[in-house]
Amino acid sequence: MQGQPVQRVVFDERFERLVPAGARLEHLASGAAWAEGPVYLPDEDAVIWSDVRGDRVHRWTASAGDAALFTPGDFANGHTLDRDGRVLACEHGRRRIARYEADGTRTTVVDRHENRRLNSPNDLVVASDGAVWFTDPPYGILDDTEGHAAESELGGCFVFRLDRDTGRLTIASDAMVHPNGLAFSPDESVLYVSDTSGARIEGGHHHILAFDVVDGGRRLANPRTFAVMKPGFADGFRVDVEGNVWTSAGDGIHVLDPRGVELGRILLPETASNCVFGGPDGRRLFITATSSLWSVEVGVRGVATPWV
Numbered sequence: 001m002q003g004q005p006v007q008r009v010v011f012d013e014r015f016e017r018l019v020p021a022g023a024r025l026e027h028l029a030s031g032a033a034w035a036e037g038p039v040y041l042p043d044e045d046a047v048i049w050s051d052v053r054g055d056r057v058h059r060w061t062a063s064a065g066d067a068a069l070f071t072p073g074d075f076a077n078g079h080t081l082d083r084d085g086r087v088l089a090c091e092h093g094r095r096r097i098a099r100y101e102a103d104g105t106r107t108t109v110v111d112r113h114e115n116r117r118l119n120s121p122n123d124l125v126v127a128s129d130g131a132v133w134f135t136d137p138p139y140g141i142l143d144d145t146e147g148h149a150a151e152s153e154l155g156g157c158f159v160f161r162l163d164r165d166t167g168r169l170t171i172a173s174d175a176m177v178h179p180n181g182l183a184f185s186p187d188e189s190v191l192y193v194s195d196t197s198g199a200r201i202e203g204g205h206h207h208i209l210a211f212d213v214v215d216g217g218r219r220l221a222n223p224r225t226f227a228v229m230k231p232g233f234a235d236g237f238r239v240d241v242e243g244n245v246w247t248s249a250g251d252g253i254h255v256l257d258p259r260g261v262e263l264g265r266i267l268l269p270e271t272a273s274n275c276v277f278g279g280p281d282g283r284r285l286f287i288t289a290t291s292s293l294w295s296v297e298v299g300v301r302g303v304a305t306p307w308v
């Protein structure tokens with residue numbers, strides 16, 4: 001096996017099973033200006049990921065290594081799969097959610113709310129009813145670093161829900177200043193969303209909120225602080241089948257149990273931005289971190305996506 005033993009911080013003995021001592025950390029790709037948005041494609045044993053500030057989208061496979069998939073990449077950020085296994089992308093450049101089509105093109109899924117352009121969709125997740133939930137902070141319109149400088153047409157930054165059946169886009173939450181990463185609990189009763197503004201927590205720390213998902217999966221209720229992040233912020237995260245939240249942070253990946261208790265950390269030499277479970281057995285955690293794509297073999301699978 002390639003790689004090096006992972007560096008860990010263990011706060012709780014449960015972490016020993018989740019990330020065993022001696023688990024191998026592999027460095028898969030480098031050279032990005034700001035790596036983000038990984039999605040795992042089970043049919044291809046591949047990872048598509050973004051270099052947001054480098055304006056490229058990459059594709060990594062175990063057999064062929066890493067290569068540019070789109071250059072320029074419309075300042076793509078978060079990716080996920082829809083119920084049909086197609087790739088959905090958040091694109092700062094076109095301020096939209098895009099879908100990869102079989103002919104190699106990317107089409108617009110949504111780019112407006114009530115005739116006003118979105119800010120710059122950042123990250124997204126698809127519920128089992130096919131609804132697309134995504135965050136829309138301003139990072140792609142603040143300047144030209146990871147998008148195109150522009151005024152916000154919405155006058156705020158929201159969590160949105162796009163109903164698959166009606167095509168209706170609704171504001172699911174206005175409780176955050178800069179909503180960013182998001183993920184469901186395994187039974188979809190809870191949606192976790194990070195706020196990377198640092199505006200609402202004493203000391204300027206960033207946090208993750210938890211919401212109850214109510215009304216048959218259509219609405220959020222009861223926002224509460226799930227975790228306060230130190231160091232850094234929870235740019236993106238995923239949930240395993242046991243309900244633990246694996247979140248990016250300033251020093252690597254922090255693993256939190258469903259009550260928000262931190263179990264341990266995977267330390268990385270770069271600031272982590274996001275992660276995704278993959279590999280043939282679902283126990284390989286792919287991590288985007290500043291310049292690089294990494295992976296760690298872990299002891300638990302990510303939440304299953306039953307449509308792939």
Ligand code: MG
Pocket residue numbers: 036077078122123180181235236
């Ligand atoms: Mg993000």
